[in-house]
Amino acid sequence: MSPHALTTCPHCTDSSAAVDAPPTTLTLALVGNPNAGKTSVFNALTGQHQHVGNWPGKTVAYQEGMWYGHTRPVRIVDLPGTYSLAALSPEERLARDALLHEPFDAVLNVVDASHLGRHLYLTAEVLELGFPTLVVLNMWDVARREGVRIDIPQLEALLGVPVVPAVARNPHGTALLQKRLAEWLSQGPRPGRAPRYPARIEQAVADIQQLLAEALPHLPQPRLRGLALKMLEDQADVLETLLPSDQAQALTARIRQRVAAYRRAWGEDPALLVADARYGWVQGVLRATVTTRQGARFAFSQALDRLVTHRWLGLPLFFLVMLLVFHLVVNVADPFIAWTEGVFQGPVRHALLWILAQLHAPHWLRALVVEGVLAGVGSMMTFLPGLTLLYIFLAWLEDSGYMARVAFVMDRAMRAFGLHGKAFLPLLLGLGCNVPAVYATRTLERYRDRLVTALIIPFMSCSARLPVYLIFGLAFFRTATVWVVWGLYLLGLGVALASAWILQKVLLPPEPPAPFVLELPPYHWPNVRVIGRQVARQVRAFVVQAGTVIVGISVVLWLLMNLPWGVQHPRASYFGRLSQALAPALAPLGFGRWEAAGALLTGMVAKEVVVSTMGQIYLGELNPATADLNPPTSDDWQADLTLLGPGLLAAGREAFAQLVGRAQPAAWSAAPEDAGSLTAALRRHFTPAAALAFMVFTLLYVPCMATLAAQYQEFGPRWAAFALGYQLSVAWVLAWGTYHLARGLGL
């Protein structure tokens, strides 16, 4: 958390005090609708000076950054996107409560200039609460192109605050904004003009305001008026964080009685009248300031939508796009993954060994650096090609407006399991690799949707699990292997969907059913620079946050395998002893032997390792950690040079071959070379029923430390721990069931 972490104090009696802020730093809140381009404005202003934090006591992340365009440093806090301050979702409530309780000096309200009709509603609410506000008319270029003309001086006069056009996606599109913002801050920002309501509403507001003023004497009048309006709009919970809870409840009850009285007297819902009046105000502002050239505003997007969401063509087209993304992220990245692996096995390893030899490092240090740390870093780096591609596609699909159509097309199918339509892409990606799939959940707006989707992704059978199915399948089920493998994929999908249902209905606190609303923004061509910067930031975050976890686990595992120092057989190492200790827990599943436990334990690092560990253990191979730690020879350097130059070209060629579909999918060629002897060993140690249970366990338990690290990065340590426990329990129970069912069937 940042040193400037926002502090929410539930019993604060002094929440008006902007004087509490550090004297030299100004704090601005960035507020806007979800599609206003708030993030672009944030990025344009703060550039590299930003970081992600968590709200105190909450799991919703926020971004904050520093802007240095003014004499005083300015901290900008990016609040969650919200259509209104009606606080109907956790994110919206967060935005509302943060605005009300944090000592912000002023508000930057980002609106989409081409959709003022929708975005000014939030502006009205912000002005109502008496915040000094600067309105950013973002996407000014789009509005111009669409024939929307806005009379800015007139708009400034009506709102009583500065209104500045901007094109935040363009490198120079915020020059004017930065200049005006600095001037405005120097002059001392002042609140604008709140909408006026019909007489009977104003009367009721004044009435409630009186009650509020008694309880909250330190708040300025405009804020009290805004709060009174919120109470009239039936947002009783707004007082909960302003007052001690007993006091808040008493006051809320009194005010609710009044509101109920108004409802009876007026014969209409006060909330409706307020919303209606607010829209009346918005319409008035629009009439006075905006002229639209009638014409082909929606024509292009409409034509594209007719195709993309067509009754018959819509779904096939959608699956085509999804498969293309899957193909690019999983298969086309593959040659680069192999190349990255090669670079770490070759040049990087050699360079490190050379340096260590120059330093006369002892053998154990060489082994730790090369086999522990470097192996961890290397396995993290192998995710980068795929993740980079994924981030690019996600940003592109999101910015272009297509992702909203994905949700539109898939909502009907996904909601049966309590999942959002946009959860389809992450789940599909999970079949390739769980790690990018977890990051793909970022396209979901609601935290709860993201969390549920990320927790069920590990049950989607990723391609690294296939070699395990194949070696066991071919050893025990021969020609029926293909059916067993299909069964495992379906089981994984079934467990994922069932888990989604269980999480939503049982494990997570119930949520009042929210009306489903999905905005379908007009299509537009994404800006390459913006996407590039966004992708670079996301990749860096992965390396720092997930990378730490991956390298850490890798080092711990290396230590377990090599201590006590000089251990010869894996069984005698701490790793072997841990495996032996764990084996009894697996006995009810039919494979309670330390070899199986050890293979599953290394499988936590990466599923690819399960088969090779079994090879080492069953075929009595020596621990390869004691292999070659000598400084590189000139032959090694020669090979490295080849890899770095022609090797990269070859990877590029192969990626292109994958792109045009002329290469074999990688997973099917992954069967181990010494399969014959391993097959025989497996038949000696497993019954068919135990083999089946082992495959089910492999399918369902922790996919790999990188997935765990991704869940940790996205949802914090507690949810990562929950994921670990949940996956292990589900795997154990279903493997147990499989074992006994198979035995019952005579296997």
Next chain:
Amino acid sequence: MALSDIPPGRWAEVVRVQGPPHWRRRLYALGFVPGATVYVEQRAPLGDPIQYRVRDTWLALRAQTAQHIWVRPLPAAPAQAEHGSP
């Protein structure tokens, strides 16, 4: 009649919004207030949700949500096309 019963390609005017308070508030905030005109664009390929145009913006609602919005069908596009909206 309910907004969910208006076929694609037709116009309607919002009369009243029903349902629990927090539903109504959300729908008001999005522009489904009495008097607002709504154009029904199309249904999703699987029949639901439905794409509407209201106050300059495309919004998709599930039929289950649109049921709560009571409307009066309009024979044609409203004459006073205010600010580019339908």
